[in-house]
Amino acid sequence: MINFKSEKIFLKYLVKWLFIAGLVGIFSGTASAFFLTLLERATEVRQANRVLIYFLPLGGFAVAILYHFWGRSVEAGNNLILEQIHTPKKILQLRMAPMVLFGTVITHLFGGSAGREGSALQMGASLADQLTKIFKFTSKDRKIILIAGMAAGFGSVFGTPLAGAIFGIEVYVMGKLSYEALLPAFVASIIADEVTQKWWGVHHSVYSIVDVPEATLLNIFYASVAGILFGITGKVFSLSISKVKRLIGKVTTFKPLHAVIGGIAIVLLTEIIGTTRYNGLGLDVISETFVVHVNPYDFALKILFTAITLGAGYKGGEVTCLFFIGATLGNALSLIIPLPMAVLAGMGFVAVFGAASNTPLACTIMGIELFGTGVELFVGIACVTAYLFSGHSSIYSKQLIGRSKG
Amino acid sequence: MINFKSEKIFLKYLVKWLFIAGLVGIFSGTASAFFLTLLERATEVRQANRVLIYFLPLGGFAVAILYHFWGRSVEAGNNLILEQIHTPKKILQLRMAPMVLFGTVITHLFGGSAGREGSALQMGASLADQLTKIFKFTSKDRKIILIAGMAAGFGSVFGTPLAGAIFGIEVYVMGKLSYEALLPAFVASIIADEVTQKWWGVHHSVYSIVDVPEATLLNIFYASVAGILFGITGKVFSLSISKVKRLIGKVTTFKPLHAVIGGIAIVLLTEIIGTTRYNGLGLDVISETFVVHVNPYDFALKILFTAITLGAGYKGGEVTCLFFIGATLGNALSLIIPLPMAVLAGMGFVAVFGAASNTPLACTIMGIELFGTGVELFVGIACVTAYLFSGHSSIYSKQLIGRSKG
Structure with a gap:
């Protein structure tokens, strides 16, 4: 009554992506843990030494010079990743990860007003994309791995694995959500968060809302x-x-x-x-x-x-x-x-x-x-x-x- | 710097759909409350009178005869709704709601093994679609109102308003999720659940899972x-x-x-x-x-x-x-x-x-x-x-x- 041929195809798909998305999660979760720890230290140091703010122009100049000479190919950051998801061309260079990590820590050490998801997405996606080299992925697979990398970066840097997964599959096209990377995004994001929090012991702020009115x-x-x-x-x-x-x-x-x-x-x-x-x-x-x-x-x-x-x-x-x-x-x-x-x-x-x-x-x-x-x-x-x-x-x-x- | 022309368009859209989805929610939530109450009664009566099961063939025959003579146009049920979302042609007949309600209560009174979301979706969508007549909707609007009706039916019959909203926008195409009815689906489903639970005092089973292991x-x-x-x-x-x-x-x-x-x-x-x-x-x-x-x-x-x-x-x-x-x-x-x-x-x-x-x-x-x-x-x-x-x-x-x- 039931033809198990398709189940075999799905099983192959599952095993493949559990493994690959698992790797993406481990890489990305580790990078996020390291990044969050550095950011926390940078913030503490800046708060203890207000004078550091005066060095912001200099720090920014240094990072920009770095990108000017060695980082032009990765400078577009998140937009480069989105572009590669839409029209896969060139594998993201590994340098994207350390450069954006360094650049972001400098921003925060000297008191720039910025966030951190850009760095997490770029670390997640560029680390994930290195697997493309190793496993010789097709463009279709590469698209999936980039989405999984973004999901993992987002999920682990904010400690919100399901939101990370949905963000990964939601962000690249406005007004639609496609399931082509559904499973890899879920697995990568959940594992990345697990790795950041459980393996590396890096935790997130907890917010509590107790007094919620009725939804009249x-x-x-x-x-x-x-x-x-x-x-x-x-x-x-x-x-x-x-x-x-x-x-x-x-x-x-x-x-x-x-x-x-x-x-x-x-x-x-x-x-x-x-x-x-x-x-x-x-x-x-x-x-x-x-x-x-x-x-x-x-x-x-x-x-x-x-x-x-x-x-x-x-x-x-x-x-x-x-x-x-x-x-x-x-x-x-x-x-x-x-x-x-x-x-x-x-x-x-x-x-x-x-x-x-x-x-x-x-x-x-x-x-x-x-x-x-x-x-x-x-x-x-x-x-x-x-x-x-x-x-x-x-x-x-x-x-x-x-x-x-x- | 910011052009508020688009805000005016969105405001018109918001006011329109808060109102219409609100109506859909009130209709559908009321229908669900009535339906759930009847179902509960039917189940109690059947459990107290086991003999009723022997009348299942007869009850089914009666309902089928009813559909045979007066319900051919609404018999396809959920599939008819999905078809209308894909290619809007003819407004759903109002009779869809009472017929499926009656048919479902009969199924449960005599011990058939069935669910209830089919009826909730059909009541929600057919009641919602009556607004198409009143407000002379375009096909695009009609598609949105059918999705909102399904969302409201689902959300209110299970007491899960967010799941209802997502179900409404997720179910009509496999593997994709489109935002064309995002806001109306959310509003209709949330209001429908509010109406079922708060206005009519109909509540749902509560499940509790306490012992959850770590996500290793x-x-x-x-x-x-x-x-x-x-x-x-x-x-x-x-x-x-x-x-x-x-x-x-x-x-x-x-x-x-x-x-x-x-x-x-x-x-x-x-x-x-x-x-x-x-x-x-x-x-x-x-x-x-x-x-x-x-x-x-x-x-x-x-x-x-x-x-x-x-x-x-x-x-x-x-x-x-x-x-x-x-x-x-x-x-x-x-x-x-x-x-x-x-x-x-x-x-x-x-x-x-x-x-x-x-x-x-x-x-x-x-x-x-x-x-x-x-x-x-x-x-x-x-x-x-x-x-x-x-x-x-x-x-x-x-x-x-x-x-x-x-």
Whole structure:
């Protein structure tokens, strides 16, 4: 009655990808553990030595020079990976991993405002892609391995394995989600997170949202209003980075000077504002948003700091900054939207990221992984509404538009 | 810097779909509440009066006669809805809702082995589609409203609103997931569940999995082995129904007689086996699987009972039976796979359903909504592996294949 021929094909596929995705997970999880540990040290050192911020232009210059001479082929970073997924051409160079790791640690050691997922994705994907050489993969397999590498990087750097898997299969085309790498993405991301947390003992911040109201029609309406604002903020964020990039590009085309100009701007801004609240990852501020009222303008200043840092070419990523921006905005919105502060902070945390990266399902799942069940309906509504209102802009310019919104 | 023209378009879209999906949710949630209450009553009455089972052939005959004379246009049920989503032609007749509701209650009152999601989807979609008449929707809008109706039906009948939303956007094409109805599906499903549970006070069984092992490499491997078996079981289930349908079709083409033949077979089987364990929804057995060892052959007998019931044309659905089959199979697998019984039961619960309906993400989310966080990695691995191993068969024959597996 049942023909087991197809089962044999699937079994071969399963064994192959359990093995390969397992390797990707081990590589990527190890890289993420090393990276997270370095980042934590860099952040501690900078916080203990405020003077380090003055060296940001110099640090940025050094990293940019490095990329100028040895890194042009890997400079496009996440966009290069997305491009290779769409039209596989050339295997990612292994140097992408150490260079982006070094560059990101420098950004954070000297107080640039950046994230870390860019580095995790690039480490994950470039390490994974080395297997292409060894196993002589076809383009179809290579596409899968790049998706698995991104999934593993994302899942392990944030400690959210399911969100990592969904992010991997969701991010490369806007408005669609394809299952060609479903199993490898799940396996790579889950194993990478296991390796980061269990093998290497690197753990993540824990957030807790206890006071969740009922999902009444009115509260769902409030959540969608917050979602609109999260979405527009995600869009403003994406556009701000491009804007800064264009402005600095007008001054000079020599990229190491971009870093110097951006670095000086960050130093001056930090001095003028008189706080290092907006430098670095800002994990402490993110944690605050769940328990106390933060400044209502925190999100705007973080957008400014991050747009300058990333627009000037500093390495790192956008996502942790988007968490900061979303969580502080959500916290501020609790002054006008009648939902609990922590609920709004949690919604903003994931929804602004989902809006800027056009990954509404990954951010919904991330909300569940970070905050547990209870708040998932609010998170879901906020993420899908925010996705709709972020328009067709994206922090990843090489993301294809699979389906227009609205 | 930011052009708010697109925001205006999205705002119009949001207001429109919050309103329409809200209506869909209210209709569908109310229908589900009414349906679940009737089902519960029917089950109680049957359990108290075992003699009712002998009337199954007669009850089935009556329902089939009803469909023969007044229901030919709505008989295709879920497949008709999927067909309309793919190529919108004719508005679903309102009669689809009361007919499938009546037919399903009859199935359960007399002890047929069927589920309930078929009825929920058909009630949700046909009620939703009536709005097409009122608001003069375009085909594009009509597609969205049908998806939202299915999402609302699924979410409210199982008390899993996020899984309902994902199911709605995941089920109509195998291997892809499109965001064209993302927001309406989320809103309709969440509101439908709210209406069923909060407005009408109808609640769902609660399952609890407490003893969850760590997601080590070995345990992930075990989960994928279980996933393979869940997937093959899902495939066997889909094929069994078609097989029975073909066999009975050879005897006569007069459908009311199919119900008589199938009904007699169920009565005889119940007598031979000497238990009503496999008649009806079997919610009590599903609950058992989380706490005690059940018969290792339960899953096989439930496949037999359900294939006969549904193959003979009885109304209801497949999903709750798939929960039963998966949960009992998972429970039995704990004898040979070294994972806790409740974890395996929970994995099977959602994974066999996901495999047979080709909705790996909806079933993963459902696992999280039903069992909470903790077991989500095992559920995720089981669902994606099972999806892969169910091949290209489906309980919904009108599901398109968007992307081949493997």
